[in-house]
Amino acid sequence: PKPHLVTQAGIARTFQNIRLFANMTVLENVLVGRHTRTKEGLWSALLRLPGYQRAEKAGRERAMELLEFIGLQHKADHLARNLPYGEQRKLEIARALASDPGLLLLDEPTAGMNPQETRTTEELVFAIRDQGIAI
Numbered sequence: 001p002k003p004h005l006v007t008q009a010g011i012a013r014t015f016q017n018i019r020l021f022a023n024m025t026v027l028e029n030v031l032v033g034r035h036t037r038t039k040e041g042l043w044s045a046l047l048r049l050p051g052y053q054r055a056e057k058a059g060r061e062r063a064m065e066l067l068e069f070i071g072l073q074h075k076a077d078h079l080a081r082n083l084p085y086g087e088q089r090k091l092e093i094a095r096a097l098a099s100d101p102g103l104l105l106l107d108e109p110t111a112g113m114n115p116q117e118t119r120t121t122e123e124l125v126f127a128i129r130d131q132g133i134a135i
Contacts, residue, residue, distance in 0.1 A: 012101035022081035030063040033098030066094045086117035103134045
């Protein structure tokens with residue numbers, strides 16, 4: 001099926017090889033994931049109508065909540081490429097969570113991590129599960 005239909009069905013995923021937008025900020029990477037839940041149309045965005053502005057503000061607030069959840073809110077303005085490997089993996093998970101999935105598929109989320117990063121990621125996965133998201 002087409003990726004946007006999978007996302008609409010409430011399924012998100014991460015990949016074994018990190019697929020972040022390296023030249024975008026941490027916050028912008030999460031906002032990309034929020035895009036699928038934005039209902040405003042092209043004209044609303046182009047004309048910056050009030051509905052678009054409200055949706056943009058709500059999307060930023062949700063993205064910052066997710067960054068706080070994964071512990072990267074203090075790096076929101078950093079470029080994704082400048083994050084250590086373990087933080088890049090967490091950012092990829094936050095971007096997947098930004099689409100508000102009911103099911104999150106993680107493809108080897110701890111591949112290449114040291115023991116401390118692995119434990120941190122394991123705790124994050126349990127915290128996601130505790131929010132009622134199937135993993």
